[in-house]
Amino acid sequence: MNPLNPSNSLTGGDLLAESLAAQGVSRVFGIPGVQLDPAADALYRRADRIAFTCARNEQATTYMADGYARSTGEVGVAMVVPGPGVLNALSGLATAYSANSPVLLLAGQIDSQAIGKGLGALHEIPDQTGILQRLTKWTGTARSAEQIPALVAEAFRQLRGGRPRPVALEVPPDVLAATAQAVIPQRVEGALVQPDPQLVAKAGELLRKARRPLIYVGGGAIAADASEALVALAEALEAPVLVSENGRGAIDARHRLAFDALALRAFRPDADVVLAVGTRFVSTFGTRIDTAGAKVILLNAEEADLHGPREADVRLHADARLGLLGLAEEVEGPARTRRDDEFTAVRQWLDGQFADIAPQREYLAAIRQALPDDGVLVSEFTQVGYAASACYPAYRPRTYIGPGYQGTLGYGFATALGVKSADPDRPVVSINGDGGFSWTLQELSTARKYGIGLVTVVFHDGFYGNVRRIQKNRYDARYFATDLANPDYPVLAEAFGIASAHARTPKELEGVLGDAVSAGEPVLIDVPVGEFPSPWHLIHEGIPRPAPLAPDAHLRTEES
16 A cells, blocks of 8 residues: 655545546546536646546446446546436446446535435435445445545445446545545455356366357456457357357357357257356346256356346356356367357358348448457447347457447447547447437537547437337337437538538448548448338347338438
């Protein structure tokens, strides 16, 4: 531990900033306000160590922090005022919670002596602490300036150990303004969940005896930096690796053992052991995933995700990387017979299934072609985004980011700004629908102000497309509140001083994206589209295959 100069007293704001720097924080996303003045002043005086990105809405601060965290594996930090500021930031916090993202929210509070008294202080809301506790792994409240360094250290211990999820630290204004002498803890690391050797041996025996094992992977494998161990085990077992949405990139999509999650429907009739790694391993509706009677091994750092509604023969509570390394030792042996013919047949089956969403796949292929291997796609709840969750080929970890089970419409653009801020030299593409983009389009101002060279694509059809499809198919086309009045996107971009481009087909988009990615500046790409075929039967098992649309239904022939 490094003591501060004992002859000097620092404000709580200074202690907060020094504590963040000691934990390796180099950027904070936030919006200043009166309850945060001492913290803002402390950050001002440490601008050479901690950069501050000021958003236009608190909602964007936690989205940006989430994007920063998921694309780097480091902690993303947001800072907002209490009450309405915290409430605005909750959607991003909820998204980070669902996606297991290490985000720290520095939440302002009212004066410490007034908390919980209902006096009507500026920005006071009932039980702000309790609200934050529902959406975090851990929440702390500093009651004195001296407590701040230890609380920051504990926040990072929580963020870096076990299952990654957001945490919050409340810092009242009187605490930030008070002076104190304290000790700044050095960088802390969280404890990894160690696997039980007996359970590893039991699971290893099942895998060793399996003739047709398969591995199903979620975001926990990426969070644990377990890709190398995952591939080694898969190759030793000659086991296909099926990636969930959050698991995209855990294995290079070009690897001969890599498959989209839809392939489970083709593999499971003959699979004898299923190893689920770093995944909740339940459907979108919270029901058990059908494994057709195969033995099931669950490997997860979160104890709760090892139990019902899931059924398992072995429940291995462990860090994904450590668990996979242990299993690899257990299954060491002669090379297994390759399953190439089986894999080829499954790939052909997948291509036939995904032909139902050929227009979306064409747009995704254009994006993939324009991005280098390490380029990041930040998806959205839009028609092309739904398809991306099922079949976008990610080549490296942390290069595909989706909204997780929260399904947060409108999260994508601001999240992508955080991704690009984390590594300005890495190409990042944000895809949006016109519905979702409207949530945070004001952050074009943030992109311009800080020169964040994000490429933003808006596919616009003039509707909340998914809701409109439901109204069309289930409610006899009784359309209600699904039509949109959109801006002229190139004019919008110009108003913010941002370059724009236009594309009407996947081929045009590929060319425009290539230029935009190379430009290194903020670019908004306008893509007018028509009706896309439904992807839901491919994403949610049990939904009937819909009637096909006209081949060119997705192309906009004229402006609406």
